[in-house]
Amino acid sequence: MKIPENTKSRPQELTRAELEIMQLFWAQGPSMVNGLLDAMPEPKPAYNTVSTVVRILEKKGFVGHKAYGKTYEYYPVVSKESYASRYMDTVLDNFFSGSLSRLVSFFSEHKSITVEETDEILKMLRERR
Template identity: 70%
Template sequence: MAETAKNRPQELTRAELEIMQVLWAKEAVVVHDILDEMDEPKPAYNTVSTIVRILEKKGFVSHKAYGKTHEYYPLISKDDYARRYMDTVLNNFFGGSVSRLVSFFSENKAISLEETDAILDMLKKRK
């Protein structure tokens, strides 16, 4: 069945991913905590708050309310997102072929002998 826009896994923008990295590391945070973890120049509080609410609408984040304060936490793990994202990359750019993906990286990025051995060991262990 072909993916429709409605059921296709959503990707994170660069700004959303930066905020999700903080949420994955800290597990539960308020907006000020997110700002504290961000590099300079830091975005405005309202910008971060808006992005967090967008992440909530997308289903990546939820919150607990404590009066006017909202504590945000991730609904999807970093590993689950990485798996979905890499599946999309694998299918869209390499026709679902892991060997084509590995070939791409071996041709376009220096892979050391140690990394090659580690990949082979992982594959042997899966058998």
């Protein structure tokens, strides 16, 4: 699943509430608003709040819907991988001047990276060559 054309023209970042609902869509697939609410932790937001966020996601091009009479089933239009890739590209460009080595350096300085994780990163880089 790729990011639709209407969202490609401008970088789209999700708000915390939008991302929380997208995480539910990515985990459980097509859902009605009640299904999303059931999957949310306590304290649950109001039905209208979730419904509004879902409609915003649809307007932004992240969610689509199928109508069954007056009931709507919503589904993700953008995959988690596609969003993560686009988001990380933005982070890389905006904070690390597009430099992957600067990004890795940042994480090595601010997060403790184990020897196993370092080996895993090196292995992935070798495989991509």
